[in-house]
Amino acid sequence: MTRSAHWMVGIAILAGCGGQTVAGRVNGSVDPEIAAYAELSAAQRADVAELRRVTAPFHEFDKAVAAGWSAKITACMTDPAGAGGMGFHYGKTSLIDGTVSVDQPELLLYEPEKNGRLELVAVEYIIPYNAVSRDAAPPELFGQKFLQNDVFQLWGLHVWAWKHNPSGVFANWNPRVTCDHTTDVAAAMAHN
Numbered sequence: 670m671t672r673s674a675h676w677m678v679g680i681a682i683l684a685g686c687g688g689q690t691v692a693g694r695v696n697g698s699v700d701p702e703i704a705a706y707a708e709l710s711a712a713q714r715a716d717v718a719e720l721r722r723v724t725a726p727f728h729e730f731d732k733a734v735a736a737g738w739s740a741k742i743t744a745c746m747t748d749p750a751g752a753g754g755m756g757f758h759y760g761k762t763s764l765i766d767g768t769v770s771v772d773q774p775e776l777l778l779y780e781p782e783k784n785g786r787l788e789l790v791a792v793e794y795i796i797p798y799n800a801v802s803r804d805a806a807p808p809e810l811f812g813q814k815f816l817q818n819d820v821f822q823l824w825g826l827h828v829w830a831w832k833h834n835p836s837g838v839f840a841n842w843n844p845r846v847t848c849d850h851t852t853d854v855a856a857a858m859a860h861n
Contacts, residue, residue, distance in 0.1 A: 705838055713811050716771045717838070720792065721830050723772045728831075730779065730787045737761040738777045744855035745781055745848035752842035753834075755827070756780040756790055757853075767800025769810050769826075780832070781851040790832035790846055796824040813839045820857070 706714055727733035742758040756778045764775045774792035782788050796808050796815065801824060807814040808824050815824035827841055834843040848854045 705833055709838065710812060713838075716811050717828065717830055719771055720774070720828060724774070724777065724789065724792060724830065727777055728789050730789075733759065733777055733789075737763065742776060743857075744853045745851050746855050746857055747848045748842050749856040753836070753844035754780070754846035754848050755793075755842065756846055756848070757787065758793065765795060765797065767796055769794045769796060769808065771810065774828070778827075780846050781848065783850050785850075788832070790843070791827055791829045791834075794826045794828070795821075798822045798824070811839065816841065 706717060709717065727736070727738065733739075738759045738761045740760040740762050742760045743755075745757050746755040748754065757780075758776045758778055760776045761773075764773050769775070775795045776793040777789060778791040778793060779787035780790045794810055794815070799822075801808055803817060803819070803822075807816070808826075809815065810826055811828065813826055815826045818825050825841075827839060829838050829840070829843055832843060832845060834840055834845065836842060836844060
């Protein structure tokens, strides 16, 4: 079974049992990529499982482009303060309309691999300030409040659905994501 398939099975088990048992044991220890989801509520696990289901085809970057996530929004983003990286952001601009839905993330995040391929690692939901004012109450999804991003003039929420993030499923930066395999890099603290 591939690592991705193993992770999917673990999340499905966790979503189905409400987290009462710890799934995803590998050689007698808990797989940290699955255990991270055990800390989420049952509703959050169900939403992450749905997000993974709808984005699974986009591990093949060409399929994401064909489905509309073709607008390159950023270069490979890395935090100069050392919090980690995010990768490239590719957007489906027709979804950037001031509303959000678990099954329709506005942005897909890809980490460049050594072989030149792009690995799907996360998604980001965004709402521009012109749709929901910076002074308004933060939008919410997955039971999480969106964070303000004044550089891009939007509210944003990351979900690390495809690459374990030791900083948390909804953290902005992932210390396991790197831009080492590309020269198209943006060192930015835009996502605090």
